[in-house]
Amino acid sequence: MPRKPNTHGGGAQTNRNGLHFEQTTALNDALINAGYSVVNYCVYQGSHQIGMSVPQKRIYSMFLNPRGIYYEKYNSKEWRPDEAFINFDNNKAYIIEKKFQNCAGSVDEKLPGCHFKKLEYQKLFKPLDFDVEFIYIFNDWFLDKRYFDTLEYIKNMGCHYFYNEIPLDFLGL
Numbered sequence: 001m002p003r004k005p006n007t008h009g010g011g012a013q014t015n016r017n018g019l020h021f022e023q024t025t026a027l028n029d030a031l032i033n034a035g036y037s038v039v040n041y042c043v044y045q046g047s048h049q050i051g052m053s054v055p056q057k058r059i060y061s062m063f064l065n066p067r068g069i070y071y072e073k074y075n076s077k078e079w080r081p082d083e084a085f086i087n088f089d090n091n092k093a094y095i096i097e098k099k100f101q102n103c104a105g106s107v108d109e110k111l112p113g114c115h116f117k118k119l120e121y122q123k124l125f126k127p128l129d130f131d132v133e134f135i136y137i138f139n140d141w142f143l144d145k146r147y148f149d150t151l152e153y154i155k156n157m158g159c160h161y162f163y164n165e166i167p168l169d170f171l172g173l
Helices: 011-026 027-033 056-068 107-126 145-156
Strands: 037-039 044-047 048-053 083-087 090-097 131-138 160-163
Touching: 011 048, 027 037, 027 048, 107 145, 107 160, 145 160
Parallel strands: 090 131, 131 160
Antiparallel strands: 037 044, 044 048, 048 083, 083 090
């Protein structure tokens, strides 16, 4: 019997099904739509560089490594955020993880790890005198009441979550 395609996200189909959600919540698109310009990962308001928008490994190659921060000195693993905004005006790094679901799955068990990841990123940014905010961007699946305890825990751990969009005002913009 042939297998039915996974149209719910998660598991082996995360890239295929989560890609649209990730693209529709793209930080660079939100910045450009709000009137900022993004050139080579640098974010400008007019001619003033206000920060950097760095996804995945670029957080290291474009921001941390050039400033002498190499993950091996601080973390046992190289963490790769979906996206990150590094705000030079308020010295905060906003780590953004996107979670898309349409059915129960392993993402449920990953959500409480936000505090651990925030602590790992704080180790990297502390020598640069940057604070870290950890943010989830969820799709509407996570509005379900079964996530109440998990969402409350995320807040209690000093992490944040939003639905379907990246709130630029939260990023200090």
